[in-house]
Amino acid sequence: MSRDVMSRDRVAWSDARRAVRYRLEAGGVEWEIAPGRTVRGYGFNGQVPGPILEAKQGLPLEIEFTNRLPEPTVIHWHGLRIPAAMDGTEVVQRPVQPGETFTYRFTPPDAGTFWYHPHANETEQLEKGLYGALIVRAADELALDGEKILVFDDLRVDRSGRIAKFGGLMDRHNGREGNVRLINGTSEPEFAIAAGQIERWRIVNASSARYVRLSLGGHPFQIIGTDGGFIEAPVPAEKVLLPPGDRVELAVGPFAQEGDIVGIDDLPYYRGTGKKGVERFGTIRIGPRKASTARLPPRLREIAPLVTGPTSVTRTVTLGFRPSLRRGFDFVIDGERHHHDEPVNVGELQVWDVVNTTQIDHPFHLHGFFFQVLEINGQKPAFRSLEDVINVPPKGTARIAWYPDDRPGMWMYHCHILEHHAAGMMAHFEVKRP
Ligand code: C2O
Ligand code: CU
Numbered sequence: 001m002s003r004d005v006m007s008r009d010r011v012a013w014s015d016a017r018r019a020v021r022y023r024l025e026a027g028g029v030e031w032e033i034a035p036g037r038t039v040r041g042y043g044f045n046g047q048v049p050g051p052i053l054e055a056k057q058g059l060p061l062e063i064e065f066t067n068r069l070p071e072p073t074v075i076h077w078h079g080l081r082i083p084a085a086m087d088g089t090e091v092v093q094r095p096v097q098p099g100e101t102f103t104y105r106f107t108p109p110d111a112g113t114f115w116y117h118p119h120a121n122e123t124e125q126l127e128k129g130l131y132g133a134l135i136v137r138a139a140d141e142l143a144l145d146g147e148k149i150l151v152f153d154d155l156r157v158d159r160s161g162r163i164a165k166f167g168g169l170m171d172r173h174n175g176r177e178g179n180v181r182l183i184n185g186t187s188e189p190e191f192a193i194a195a196g197q198i199e200r201w202r203i204v205n206a207s208s209a210r211y212v213r214l215s216l217g218g219h220p221f222q223i224i225g226t227d228g229g230f231i232e233a234p235v236p237a238e239k240v241l242l243p244p245g246d247r248v249e250l251a252v253g254p255f256a257q258e259g260d261i262v263g264i265d266d267l268p269y270y271r272g273t274g275k276k277g278v279e280r281f282g283t284i285r286i287g288p289r290k291a292s293t294a295r296l297p298p299r300l301r302e303i304a305p306l307v308t309g310p311t312s313v314t315r316t317v318t319l320g321f322r323p324s325l326r327r328g329f330d331f332v333i334d335g336e337r338h339h340h341d342e343p344v345n346v347g348e349l350q351v352w353d354v355v356n357t358t359q360i361d362h363p364f365h366l367h368g369f370f371f372q373v374l375e376i377n378g379q380k381p382a383f384r385s386l387e388d389v390i391n392v393p394p395k396g397t398a399r400i401a402w403y404p405d406d407r408p409g410m411w412m413y414h415c416h417i418l419e420h421h422a423a424g425m426m427a428h429f430e431v432k433r434p
Pocket of ligand 2: 417
């Protein structure tokens with residue numbers, strides 16, 4: 001045996017020892033959405049949401065996934081910049097059949113708040129409860145006085161107390177919104193935070209179609225991160241909009257008054273269709289005062305702009321709506337359902353205009369790469385950030401820039417309203433070495 005092999009083995013061995021390993025199993029579950037109130041759903045490891053997967057930035061992560069569902073599935077690691085073969089979609093792997101096991105192996109390069117969910121029959125599999133948070137921690141993780149992970153979802157329960165039947169043209173058009181509002185799989189739960197303290201809250205919107213316009217009873221908080229991790233500096237806010245698939249990180253608190261109950265609310269947001277009133281997702285109970293040791297740095301990181309000065313658009317992606325004799329209508333990209341888009345070359349900066357020609361909002365999601373938002377309807381965003389989901393307003397345009405680093409393979413983008421994705425508003429394309 002040559003020395004080469006020896007040393008390579010040693011590297012493999014030491015990496016393997018430091019790898020983070022999980023076992024995930026998707027299967028049927030009795031999901032207790034409220035005390036004494038269960039629905040028959042799908043879960044990972046018997047729970048909804050699935051277990052919080054905690055990875056370390058730059059360390060291998062290994063997830064041995066077993067499918068115990070009565071249908072095939074694949075698991076997508078939403079937001080992670082990993083090799084195409086591990087992206088967990090039907091374009092890069094054969095779906096995992098009932099009873100089969102597939103091991104995902106990759107090294108998360110970025111710290112932040114991500115999530116995982118199936119990429120097969122999503123309108124049913126996610127609605128039934130298959131989703132979970134995936135946290136990638138940095139070596140020098142910013143710890144405030146505490147941390148919470150809140151995964152938002154809404155579920156439509158019918159009169160008999162079951163998850164409502166799927167389908168219908170209304171749902172296909174608007175996306176399915178639910179009548180039960182859940183955080184971490186529970187209807188309107190209560191969280192606690194000590195008066196005087198500041199916590200780091202990681203928030204994921206796992207809803208099929210609901211836009212969550214989050215408010216904490218009107219109390220100010222600070223936005224510290226988005227899809228791709230920290231923004232450059234904390235941004236004070238009283239509300240923040242999370243389209244489906246989106247994440248945000250907040251510094252929450254301090255609250256003054258022990259005993260106060262603060263709402264975790266979804267404020268009205270009109271997305272061209274849908275709800276109007278304020279809806280409650282949960283509450284926060286302010287507990288006995290505690291000293292705070294949290295120190296929120298005024299600068300969180302630098303994000304080098306991908307584009308400085310004038311630039312030309314390299315591609316226009318058109319989100320559209322089209323009547324169909326067979327299906328009533330389709331949602332399309334560049335006029336085509338499940339569009340096959342042109343390849344992009346590794347190393348060539350992409351500047352895309354995502355043009356929404358419809359009357360309703362669409363959350364555009366790019367797999368595997370972060371983008372920077374240059375403009376929405378000609379307006380620069382309030383702060384620079386790294387994103388993988390951006391809302392494209394009705395009859396509006398989002399101009400984004402992203403850089404295809406050397407991870408060739410098949411990738412995709414789509415609307416993260418799951419019913420729109422299913423109705424055709426998605427495309428796959430190749431990233432290839434020139
Ligand atoms: Cu959450 Cu194809 O994505
Ligand atoms: Cu859409």
